[in-house]
Amino acid sequence: xxxxxxxEKLEPSATLAASAKAKAxxxxxxxxxxxxxxEPDFITPKNIRQAAIAAIESGKASFYTATAGIPELxxxxxxxxxxxxxxxxxxxxVIVTDGAKFAxxxxxxxxxxxxxxxxxxxxxxxxxxEQVRLAEGTPVFVEAKQAADFKVSVAQLEATRTExxxxxxxxxxxxxxxxxxxxxxxxxxxxxxxxxxxxxxxxDIYGRLVYNGNTFTSIASLSEEIRKQTIVINGVSKTYSMTxxxxxxxxxxxxxxxxxxxxxSQATSNPPAASQYAAVEALTGNQESxxxxxxxxxxxxxxxxxxxxxxxxxxxxxxxGAFYLFPNVKEAMTMCGYQTIDAFxxxxxxxxxxxxxxxxxxxxxxxxxxxxxxxxxxxxEATKRIHDFVEKKRQKA
Ligand code: PMP
Ligand code: GLU
Numbered sequence: 001x002x003x004x005x006x007x008e009k010l011e012p013s014a015t016l017a018a019s020a021k022a023k024a025x026x027x028x029x030x031x032x033x034x035x036x037x038x039e040p041d042f043i044t045p046k047n048i049r050q051a052a053i054a055a056i057e058s059g060k061a062s063f064y065t066a067t068a069g070i071p072e073l074x075x076x077x078x079x080x081x082x083x084x085x086x087x088x089x090x091x092x093x094v095i096v097t098d099g100a101k102f103a104x105x106x107x108x109x110x111x112x113x114x115x116x117x118x119x120x121x122x123x124x125x126x127x128x129x130e131q132v133r134l135a136e137g138t139p140v141f142v143e144a145k146q147a148a149d150f151k152v153s154v155a156q157l158e159a160t161r162t163e164x165x166x167x168x169x170x171x172x173x174x175x176x177x178x179x180x181x182x183x184x185x186x187x188x189x190x191x192x193x194x195x196x197x198x199x200x201x202x203x204d205i206y207g208r209l210v211y212n213g214n215t216f217t218s219i220a221s222l223s224e225e226i227r228k229q230t231i232v233i234n235g236v237s238k239t240y241s242m243t244x245x246x247x248x249x250x251x252x253x254x255x256x257x258x259x260x261x262x263x264x265s266q267a268t269s270n271p272p273a274a275s276q277y278a279a280v281e282a283l284t285g286n287q288e289s290x291x292x293x294x295x296x297x298x299x300x301x302x303x304x305x306x307x308x309x310x311x312x313x314x315x316x317x318x319x320x321g322a323f324y325l326f327p328n329v330k331e332a333m334t335m336c337g338y339q340t341i342d343a344f345x346x347x348x349x350x351x352x353x354x355x356x357x358x359x360x361x362x363x364x365x366x367x368x369x370x371x372x373x374x375x376x377x378x379x380x381e382a383t384k385r386i387h388d389f390v391e392k393k394r395q396k397a
Pocket of ligand 1: 038098099100101102125171174175203205234235236237243247248
């Protein structure tokens, strides 16, 4: 066998695969509208771009940095944690990583052994389960039903817990559902995790992207005790429209962070220096542009949601944050004569020329994900195409 068992078993990222497929079709000249990848369509704000250019021109960005990140960025992250989490951390509790994705990757590598289980609410972001498996751990799924606003309860978690449960992943606001856990819900989960000695992984990457008066609370801000048992994952990709720069971070227990730094030192050495200087400006510079982007997402959500809800056989809950709609399309799929979500999504791509992500990648095969991190004209036209497609197919079926 050429490949390792690990590589043989690996499922590639469903979001990136859908996006690549749409791009390949567009390269062949097909007029494809892609609502796949979760990436803001705005160019990175000017002050941030200029900070990177200055770092490059001065030569500061020419060299390796400390594996855990440049001191200025670690300081900026500590100030961010103080402002948004009301928490004081030390600089040995912070690691800057190549995107939040690599923060999660190194965290699982640092935390998990073969017998360890990680509780993952379903639907989940595509990379959690595979990253846990890559670390030889076992993902254990807990269903966050649409009827329960896509959230899990302590009773469900307790029913799924075993002596091997090592950690739980909480992603609020969530990708793909946009659900936000309330302070009360988080307190209950936090207390349960403490009682059972379970690490909390709080993926807060969408924490600043909340809409229509909804508010975000991080579980790490609830109490000193819960904070000690939580590793916060965050980054600049979504809030500052910096997906291409690859800067994320993790904050939490010093021993775990040190292990993550040691792993990163053997894997990547450090995140790109120019990107780190850009991230310092993102976190400490003028913040006006991020509110402009947030408002644009909110406006799109409010316009798009009723249009998606009006498609026959689409059942969608209005999200509170992030930038995705996650309709249950089982009825539409069946009406149109498709047996599986993958076949339905494939037909949308090949016949309606609209690319979305199959819910199968998120552990929920009756759903599909629509990213509204794209301009309104594209969203309006894509929605019309999906609507027309469903109408046409159901008449035939
Ligand atoms: N967590 C979630 C829930 C995400 O949607 C993403 C999107 N890429 C990430 C982590 C990773 O973000 P990045 O690596 O771009 O910082
Ligand atoms: N998180 C984004 C998404 O869900 C980016 C793609 C990825 O990292 O998988 O689309």
